[in-house]
Amino acid sequence: MALSKMARVNVGVIGCGKAGQAHLHWYAQNPACRIVGAYDPDKDRSQVIAKEHAAVAFASWQELASHPGISLISVCGPESVRGQQSVFVSQQGKHSLCEKPLANSLAECDRMIDAAEAGNVFLMTFFNMRFHPVVDAVNQVLDQIGPIYALRLDYTQYRTTVGWRHKIEQGGGVLKSQGVHPIDLATHWAGPVATVSGEMSVVHPQREVEDFALIVLRFQSGAVGEIYTCYTDRQEEAMYGSLHGMKGRLIFTLSPYQPELNQVQLQTNGGSRIVSLRAADVIDPVYPGLMDCSKRAIDHFVACVAARKPSHLNGQLGRQAIEIVLAGYESQRRGGKVALPLEEFDTGDLRGCFPRFDTRGYGFVD
Numbered sequence: 091m092a093l094s095k096m097a098r099v100n101v102g103v104i105g106c107g108k109a110g111q112a113h114l115h116w117y118a119q120n121p122a123c124r125i126v127g128a129y130d131p132d133k134d135r136s137q138v139i140a141k142e143h144a145a146v147a148f149a150s151w152q153e154l155a156s157h158p159g160i161s162l163i164s165v166c167g168p169e170s171v172r173g174q175q176s177v178f179v180s181q182q183g184k185h186s187l188c189e190k191p192l193a194n195s196l197a198e199c200d201r202m203i204d205a206a207e208a209g210n211v212f213l214m215t216f217f218n219m220r221f222h223p224v225v226d227a228v229n230q231v232l233d234q235i236g237p238i239y240a241l242r243l244d245y246t247q248y249r250t251t252v253g254w255r256h257k258i259e260q261g262g263g264v265l266k267s268q269g270v271h272p273i274d275l276a277t278h279w280a281g282p283v284a285t286v287s288g289e290m291s292v293v294h295p296q297r298e299v300e301d302f303a304l305i306v307l308r309f310q311s312g313a314v315g316e317i318y319t320c321y322t323d324r325q326e327e328a329m330y331g332s333l334h335g336m337k338g339r340l341i342f343t344l345s346p347y348q349p350e351l352n353q354v355q356l357q358t359n360g361g362s363r364i365v366s367l368r369a370a371d372v373i374d375p376v377y378p379g380l381m382d383c384s385k386r387a388i389d390h391f392v393a394c395v396a397a398r399k400p401s402h403l404n405g406q407l408g409r410q411a412i413e414i415v416l417a418g419y420e421s422q423r424r425g426g427k428v429a430l431p432l433e434e435f436d437t438g439d440l441r442g443c444f445p446r447f448d449t450r451g452y453g454f455v456d
């Protein structure tokens with residue numbers, strides 16, 4: 091829809107940390123948007139962010155969500171409160187763009203989805219990597235490798251810090267926080283998952299949830315997938331992927347920080363070639379390697395709201411990723427494969443899902 095024909099979308103943001111500030115940046119770049127307000131538990135941060143965008147710094151997220159002049163809200167707070175916030179936003183008749191992971195439990199996801207449906211509003215999961223030039227290139231040539239029989243996606247970082255996202259009340263660690271990106275892409279390319287097997291470890295002695303995770307997926311198609319994600323791998327931070335089909339193979343690198351590393355290679359019996367990436371509209375100022383994918387994700391949902399058309403990246407997709415994450419945790423707890431659909435996950439014994447690696451005598455080297 092042409093911008094001149096789009097209705098004005100008034101925006102608010104709950105949570106003004108790194109993610110929330112990225113959302114605000116791209117809303118500010120969209121001429122169809124007007125940023126009305128922001129909320130963060132850090133009042134000084136709220137004031138600074140609001141002043142930067144000529145907006146209101148709200149005293150509470152409830153006050154922001156119930157403001158009659160706001161129609162779309164990005165929910166960027168911690169996942170421990172994200173579900174509660176999204177439900178309230180929907181109950182106020184506002185559309186919500188929720189950061190990933192969507193929530194801590196399937197019950198929370200269901201409440202979020204149900205509240206959006208009851209309020210006749212849209213809920214989108216912020217799977218921004220779906221809009222990345224690397225993912226676009228893979229989608230473009232995927233049919234050339236034939237039916238996928240196997241895939242592997244690694245998404246790793248090296249972090250020595252310990253913060254709120256490493257606490258048990260967040261409902262999980264790196265698999266839930268970071269692994270949902272490769273999980274979403276794996277299901278996008280290979281389809282629904284039938285079974286999940288998982289191995290988790292807590293390597294950093296001061297963390298309470300897994301910072302190393304490896305899960306094996308058996309897709310309904312019969313294909314097998316492996317997802318590896320951690321905060322303890324010293325290789326260059328990026329997503330590294332390989333898709334194996336009956337007629338060929340795709341290899342790709344998707345780097346959050348270094349756009350020059352972004353690449354897709356197609357290998358078939360006819361030879362190997364580099365697949366051209368589309369030119370980015372802009373380069374992300376915080377994550378240069380993500381190029382324009384966050385901008386495109388924001389613009390997509392703004393256009394959906396203006397046109398009263400739901401996004402394909404809905405709450406069900408966010409729930410699907412969480413179900414696979416929780417099945418990985420349950421697999422670690424049980425010591426075996428877990429079939430989907432998953433019965434409601436018991437969050438009362440999370441520590442049983444995250445065995446500790448004994449680092450005594452070694453410490454953790456920065």
